[in-house]
Amino acid sequence: MSVFYTANVCGFQKKMEMARVQHYRLEGSPSFTSHINKVRKSIVKRILFIVGLLLAFNATAANLHIESFSKAKKTLEKNVYFDHRTTLYCGASFDTKKNITPPPGFKSDKYVKRSKKVEWEHVVPAENFGRTFIEWRDGDTQCVNNKGKAYKGRRCANKASKEYRLMQSDLYNLFPAIGSVNAARSNYNFTMLPAEPADFGSCQVKIDNRKAEPPIAARGRIARTYLYMEQSYSRYRMSKSQRQLMAAWDKQFPVSAWECKRAERIEKLQGNVNNVLKTRCH
Template sequence: MKTIISLLIATLITTPALAANQEVQSFSKAKKILEKQVYNNHRTTLYCGATFDAKKNVTPPSGFTTTKYVKRAKKIEWEHVVPAENFGRTFSEWRDGDKQCISSQGKAFKGRKCAEKVNTEYRYMQADMFNLYPAIGAVNALRSNYNFTMLPSATSDFGSCAMKIDNRKAEPPVSARGRIARTYLYMDGAYKRYTMSKTQRQLMTAWDKMYPVDTWECARAKKITSLQQSENNVLKSRCKSVSIW
């Protein structure tokens, strides 16, 4: 019996954490965990560096402006850096619906709500905390599901916050590019359903090299690893390379 127990313990110790989220499948729960246990001592948004309080009220940086979604600019929202639609459309429930996706009025529906209702794998991907970051609501709304690229001719849509959006594309501020790149690389490696285009991979690989990890990015990764019980091998390797893991 002792031998069996010892083998079980050894297995638990040596078995690596999964490379994809298999712990949290509720998007709402994921957001609450991030608010209370990850960003509780680092309440700063990804794109604009705005601060926010425990009630999600935003204090925008000096010079921040927006003419759209003004009410949403007062609160933070949790942004899927890799948009949910980018992986969601690989699910048949998103594209075509499902027999279980019938509203209370008897109407069939599809898209994100149907995938979330029916497919457990989709819920895990949607709730993966490595892909969720706080953003000013208006910025989240205007970024929408647009891919990231470089927009040299565009000007900022948000005053002092250098987030550019033009022609259904977005260019993030320099301060966010490394974190965005490593999030894309993580999602591409962790989930077979999601694959970056060649152009997107080239950009993210370049940003990953140009904008290395910092102490907060590594601390965030450690917290999420513990809470989600899954590894972000991209971040772990980058953090180890600079001795902050």
């Protein structure tokens, strides 16, 4: 038994030694060097390809072209909503001069003047992502008025940060709303307020304790807008409870033909794909 074991060990050692010799011979040969270089080039190409895909995805995931909020609103009005002049929350119609025709039973006890005009609402409020910018929180050297006084907040972020301007002007996050509804919603997060009455008569928008509940017809579009903004901009993150609510609304209220058509138009104008809607519209 011991002789057999010793013989096997010796045989194995000889094979290992021969393999090492063969390796050293090959390592110095031109064919071996050429093979290694080909392998290295192949690995580098694959890495560059993967990096390119990631960069391409990121480049098309967010708004990279429209910096002006004013331009964004005009673009939506003229090139997206030209044949669908209907507000998000209340289903009110509006004309080319921004005049609102409210639905029957609509009423507004506050912001009465604003209830007569359409405004463009950030579904994900600008403040929600704006506060992630240092220019919003602390100001910037560029943010000094003509009297030498420094300022901060939205005005400073808009002046000093291109990234903020792009987020603020993202067409996918802007929807038409009756001015008074936009004002009342403010920057409040959405939730369910089952015990609260509607604040605008027949338009079932509810506002209470700095929270807002949208009408059923708007919930799916709202949810997919929140999901898009979180997916497209790394600096914006929902809370766990907010994400759960949006995921539930997304499933409960599927996309409509208009929601998909709107996304197609915006993609052509803004240049980036809304991947949330892309997967749900096809």
